[in-house]
Amino acid sequence: MKNRERFSSRLGFILISVGCAVGLGNVWRFPYITGKYGGAAFVLIYLIFLAILGLPIMVMEFAVGRASQKSIAKSYHVLEPKGTKWHWAGYVAVAGNYMLMMFYTTIGGWMLAYTVKTAMGEFSGLSAEAVGGVFTSMLGQPGYMLFWMLVTVILSFGVCSLGLQKGVERITKIMMSCLFLILLVLCIRSVTLPGAMEGIRFYLVPDFQKMWENGFADAVFAAMGQAFFTLSLGIGAMSIFGSYISKERALLGESLNICILDTVVALLSGLIIFPACFAFQVNPGEGPGLVFVTLPNIFNQMAGGRLWGSLFFLFMSFAALSTIIAVFENILSCTMDMFDWSRKKAVLINAVLVTLLSLPCLLGFNLLSGFAPFGEGTTIQDLEDFILSNNLLPLGSLVFLLFCTTRYGWGFQNFLKEANTGTGLKFPARLRFYVSYILPLIVIFIFILGYWQKFA
Template identity: 35%
Template structure:
């Protein structure tokens, strides 16, 4: 058994702090940017229906398992899995894969955050006013292909993230999310109410909420599965890290996890109510793809009354969502590095932020000078996204599922997760879900990612 010198560990000030911080980790660009364009590409209501089922059957059990392991270990994922198993155990690979996936995702996440900050500044300055669709598309191409400009904008979120995470769990992360997450939800409600008030918006609501089951095929299920992994953050070691700051016996993990998953799903759902009614009101196609946020939305702003105010609120909302996820990713990476390298929190945070900034450079250049550089038919950015999302994320999630089945076992899993639970608890009905449905579905995602 791996032994580590005991030291006082940070903890959440309240269960509410854990819920807000972990929900912030889950809620990000996946809920607002990716959910909207994937739902738009897959028929709206039919995709939403399948997505909700998968979140309940797959997302919640894996999230509970990962956060529960963190609470039990009371340390970062690598040292924690060594304590729960042994040093050199193959199960520790869960930790290494999760940290690698978090680092790779954070590398291009910084780049996209740079784009978002650039758009927020341009919206505030009224820069999109009067621009044609072609000019907006050209602006997107010019921005993303200018590595110096993108790198400069990227430094803004880097500094903000570093200042938040370096202050610690209670004084930094918890204080930030207790303000930012309710604000994010409030802004979403205001924006969705505004979007729903537009003439013709109800056509978008009907398209978004009324499932067309004839549009469902195997690809719809796979897209919904992939989105659930991306949105909740399964396999990124974030739930493990945030769970490790919970009290091992007094925290209600079941209720807290249900709140986190519900909050994450609610934000994705509300983002659809912001975007799709507005798109239909102004006769813009909902299946605009990944460019929805950076091309379609600025075009939409030019057509709607009060577009500048809507645009500022919308992009500020996206900034908040992106930062809360990035804070979780950096906390996960730096906390594990601090334990393994025996260095202080602040040193670890700024060291790894600097490393990830360097790691972001190839993705930034892949939209500019290195655009012609292809690996297996993919740009550097696309390759990093493919490896981290389609392979590493799902592999880590599959290993967590197998750990529960073969090492933890359902009886011990049930007992550990229910420790501290009050009203809602894990019951034997979960056993077939965890033993059969979850691993089979995750394996399907992984095989699809490797063969697509």
């Protein structure tokens, strides 16, 4: 049996896990819903849900990975009681990783393309409508998007091909360090703009009145959803990194560090966006429009906007690429575990496979735009995101919960022993009732709510 690769440092493990968790939702959804539901009042509710929802499931993912010393494709095989079928969930989780990459590679390509466009001054002097037109025009060019998607796939698999320590860990450390540095520089620039204080107040001063106006229940659901989905739990994207770490540290403290850093990125993103929007009297919307239309317009009006815009899209590219590299590493580990392939063979086959699987999303904005799965204006990307976010993530998380808490699975005592091995914060045994009975009900509620919001 081959020795399993290991991270060279604890910092590497934490930064790579944060890189996986820090995604585009931190930037184009979190600040918007925070502003909508009362600023700091919403953040408070979000942090509570992050602690009671995301944190326990993350500890379970890491525990399953570390105890099995395998990727999610084989973790259940190693830990499940003899004769049970938990391992089927592993194959679904592997499919979830591919599904995430089917649309994330295209969006990663957009980020790289906009970094170059901004640096080259393509937006300089354009009207607000013309800036929006650049994005619309890009979506209509399959060849151009294919080029940037291929750059994203080749770059990311190239990093993974160098190995865990020399490639994934080393490059992700550099990217995440740069990400935090650029984030701080952009925050300082944004909060020192004339008129920025109004945006800071809107974002960070608790306003429970606004929360009630927009619906307290809606605010709670939004906080719950954001806390649940921000960490990409349920498809084993985190458990793989558990399999690469030693047993020196207990897992609750490590998971807490990752949650804190993920939240810091989300909060700081808002400190870039809201002060700038208020300084230039622009409505901060949600989703791709905010990043690709609203913000380029703001950078256009800002002194030295070309530099600040380039830095922002470089930050976004690092956020996207860190997630893609982390998930690619999981996919590679899964296929190496399942088929006993070398890393080189796994990289070559998966690079071709992921490229082909990414084409429907890419073509859904142009050649296949006639296919609108959820009605007019929706795309193949919306369908892929729905399959992942509304189905595979919540149901995968539910499987992790049941596997780690019931006697029909790995069992709570086995989970607790693994989670609490090493120094640091221990997972409290008294939470057994909560994680066994209440938390699964909350996850089922999130699953049902997702369908209700989508179709009701």
